[in-house]
Amino acid sequence: MSTLIQGGTVVPGTGDTVIANGVVVLRHGRVADVLTRWDPVQEFAGETIDAAGCVVMPGLINCHAHGVSPGPLFPSAAARLAEQAWMGNLDRHLLAGTTTVLNLCGFAGMDEVREADRRHAVHVRGATSHLPAALQAAQFADGRGLTARTRALTVERMIDDGAVAIGELGGGQTLGGGGQDLVYIPAAIEKLTGVRVEIGQARRLKEAVLGRFIDASAFDAEALDTAAYEAGLSGRLTMDELRTVIEDSVLPSFVPAITGIREGVLAASRLGVPAIVHSASATARILRDLMAETRGNGVQVIAAHVNHPSHSPAEALELAVLGRGNGWPAEASVFDLLHRRHTVTTRDHWDLLLGEPGLVSVLATDYGRDGEHDELIAAVQDVAAQGHRPLAGAVAMATSAVADLIPGIAPQSGRLQAGRAADVVVAGAEDFRDVRYVFVDGICVVREGKLTAEAHR
Numbered sequence: 001m002s003t004l005i006q007g008g009t010v011v012p013g014t015g016d017t018v019i020a021n022g023v024v025v026l027r028h029g030r031v032a033d034v035l036t037r038w039d040p041v042q043e044f045a046g047e048t049i050d051a052a053g054c055v056v057m058p059g060l061i062n063c064h065a066h067g068v069s070p071g072p073l074f075p076s077a078a079a080r081l082a083e084q085a086w087m088g089n090l091d092r093h094l095l096a097g098t099t100t101v102l103n104l105c106g107f108a109g110m111d112e113v114r115e116a117d118r119r120h121a122v123h124v125r126g127a128t129s130h131l132p133a134a135l136q137a138a139q140f141a142d143g144r145g146l147t148a149r150t151r152a153l154t155v156e157r158m159i160d161d162g163a164v165a166i167g168e169l170g171g172g173q174t175l176g177g178g179g180q181d182l183v184y185i186p187a188a189i190e191k192l193t194g195v196r197v198e199i200g201q202a203r204r205l206k207e208a209v210l211g212r213f214i215d216a217s218a219f220d221a222e223a224l225d226t227a228a229y230e231a232g233l234s235g236r237l238t239m240d241e242l243r244t245v246i247e248d249s250v251l252p253s254f255v256p257a258i259t260g261i262r263e264g265v266l267a268a269s270r271l272g273v274p275a276i277v278h279s280a281s282a283t284a285r286i287l288r289d290l291m292a293e294t295r296g297n298g299v300q301v302i303a304a305h306v307n308h309p310s311h312s313p314a315e316a317l318e319l320a321v322l323g324r325g326n327g328w329p330a331e332a333s334v335f336d337l338l339h340r341r342h343t344v345t346t347r348d349h350w351d352l353l354l355g356e357p358g359l360v361s362v363l364a365t366d367y368g369r370d371g372e373h374d375e376l377i378a379a380v381q382d383v384a385a386q387g388h389r390p391l392a393g394a395v396a397m398a399t400s401a402v403a404d405l406i407p408g409i410a411p412q413s414g415r416l417q418a419g420r421a422a423d424v425v426v427a428g429a430e431d432f433r434d435v436r437y438v439f440v441d442g443i444c445v446v447r448e449g450k451l452t453a454e455a456h457r
């Protein structure tokens with residue numbers, strides 16, 4: 001099967017090239033050629049796609065995805081998603097031009113990762129967080145997705161079985177972060193009082209009890225009183241009860257989750273695979289410690305979601321700069337800060353970190369409410385539109401830079417170059433979210449903005 005894509009702006013993902021009015025030829029599942037022009041009298045035996053008004057780039061590689069397999073969800077090993085939900089998440093990735101995802105729900109087994117990979121056109125890769133303390137943290141925070149089989153797995157067995165990274169080490173659910181504010185604190189309060197508090201109310205209650213850095217000595221009785229009043233909880237329970245319910249929700253998983261980050265980074269240096277750590281205010285201290293402890297030992301640690309809004313923008317910048325000084329590459333997650341803005345309503349961290357030359361290496365999404373995060377391709381466009389990187393560099397941050405950073409994630413993809421896998425996206429140049437065509441291994445899986453029959457298997 002051969003395809004000729006012509007007339008679009010070709011961004012090959014190499015970081016330095018843009019070909020106006022370029023040509024990409026796909027043959028037998030591979031990129032056969034990338035050309036600056038196609039002789040109009042030359043015959044082509046295959047389908048021709050008119051990409052006028054479009055950008056043509058490699059299929060995007062998202063190294064921070066959740067909810068893309070039938071395994072346990074998140075670092076808290078929450079209940080598994082129904083098939084239509086995880087397949088639906090993969091549909092959303094594909095319809096937005098992402099052709100490879102790394103499942104950072106590290107308690108999934110490789111059987112579950114392979115099932116997702118086999119059933120959906122998106123390449124699904126696996127990561128592992130099967131570490132004793134990380135498992136304990138998951139069980140304290142949630143753990144409903146675990147089975148005897150997943151509990152018995154180890155990072156060594158997972159890597160032997162094809163996992164490409166260790167992670168996600170730590171997460172909002174186990175570290176008193178957004179996952180607590182969104183799910184676990186509201187559930188615990190509702191169980192006791194019948195009142196359902198909103199995410200922002202839960203966060204203010206938590207910060208009154210434990211501060212921003214999850215520390216019991218930060219308790220502020222006056223702030224708790226105010227937050228309880230705002231959340232409609234006054235008179236429903238005593239302030240001591242409210243403090244206890246929040247501490248009991250947040251603290252049990254916190255210490256093992258921090259220990260789990262250390263276990264994972266040590267395992268990464270032992271096993272020679274990258275570790276991916278959750279980089280938020282709650283983990284700032286352990287990450288600083290680990291930077292000092294592992295300096296010069298060659299371990300590859302990727303700081304994920306360095307623009308996490310639990311930091312102030314200045315704190316996020318300081319930690320990422322420190323990481324860079326220690327050789328830790330930074331990943332910025334778009335979450336929903338560009339368009340949907342359900343959870344993250346500021347772009348200050350994003351712009352501050354991306355505006356720093358060479359600080360952020362790769363872009364990803366993380367997981368917005370029910371998988372409704374902004375598209376990785378929107379992040380690519382934004383980085384270019386804001387002038388943080390030239391277009392070629394912005395595309396590289398979600399393609400070749402990711403493939404280079406995590407060697408097993410997509411060794412054949414990430415660049416439009418002869419001989420590489422024919423994972424290609426054709427998207428409207430005005431708004432990249434207007435994805436017209438996606439090819440995976442040369443097969444058209446999105447056509448005129450809709451999934452084809454080949455998207456599911």
Ligand SMILES: [Zn+2]
Nearest residue numbers: 104168366367
């Ligand atoms: Zn995550």
